[in-house]
Amino acid sequence: METNKNWKDTSASTSVTDIIFDYLRYWKWFILSVAVFLIIGVAIILVTQKQYKSSLSILLNEDKGTxxxxxxxxxxxxxxxxxxxxxxxxxxxxxxxSPDLMRSVVDTLNLQTVYYITQRLRKVELYNQTPFHVTLEPVDKKGIGNIQFYIQKNGTGYEISGTYEDLFASEEKKINEKYESLP
Incomplete structure (x- = not known):
């Protein structure tokens, strides 16, 4: 019976240094994979938008009359x-x-309107540093859905483009206007 010479002798103990030297010949692939994953990680950090979590704690004291x-x-x-x-x-x-109090807070702080500016590769939300404020005329707000529009300065004028949802007509309408100055 012939013994196969391709088989390694498993009875001999292998040391840690032997294992390290077996994988050390692939050092170029290890460095390349680390570099690729670092580049992917940096790209994800630059592109994703920051998210903030708000929390609130309220201390309510009970009357001590009893x-x-x-x-x-x-x-x-x-x-x-x-x-x-x-x-x-x-x-x-x-x-x-209560929903009435929450609606009052949202309307008072104008939280239903969100402003973004494009910086580098991501959109950054502007909270208190907005260059302008958008307000809706007092109309039936229940008939208007999501509104998205973009304002771009072209020379001395402004170009406004975007879309909004008309809930009564169940359709999406387009906005495309040019103004010399913002109203």
Whole structure:
């Protein structure tokens, strides 16, 4: 019976240095792959838009008008279902999460309008540094959907182009206007 000479002897122990030297001959591929992935990582960082997470914490203090003995008695009566007390903290949370208050905050701070400027390879949101403010005339806002338009300065004038959704007609309409100065 012939022994195959292509098979390595597995009984001999291989050291770590032997394994390293086996892979060391591919050093060019390792360096090339690291360089390619670094370039891809930098490109992703430059292109993706920054995202911010906002958080809020509110401390609501409850009135301290009740004494401890009275609070225990109210708790016992409330547990029996004979007395229903309203909690001021629950009332305040309900007021803070009301849709009318949220709509008022959005309208007051003009948060329904977002301004972007193109810098390098990504769009950057302008929050308080906007060169102009867009306001809608007091019309039925429920009939207008998403509005996107672009303002570009051409010489002494401005070119405005974009689209908006007409919810009543269920179609998307185009905007293409030229102005000497912004209204």
């Amino acid at each position: 004494s401890k003995g009275n609070a225990a008695a109210e708790f016992d009566l409330e547990a029996l279902g004979l007395l229903s007390t309203t909690n001021n903290i629950e009332n305040e949370v309900a007021i803070l999460s």
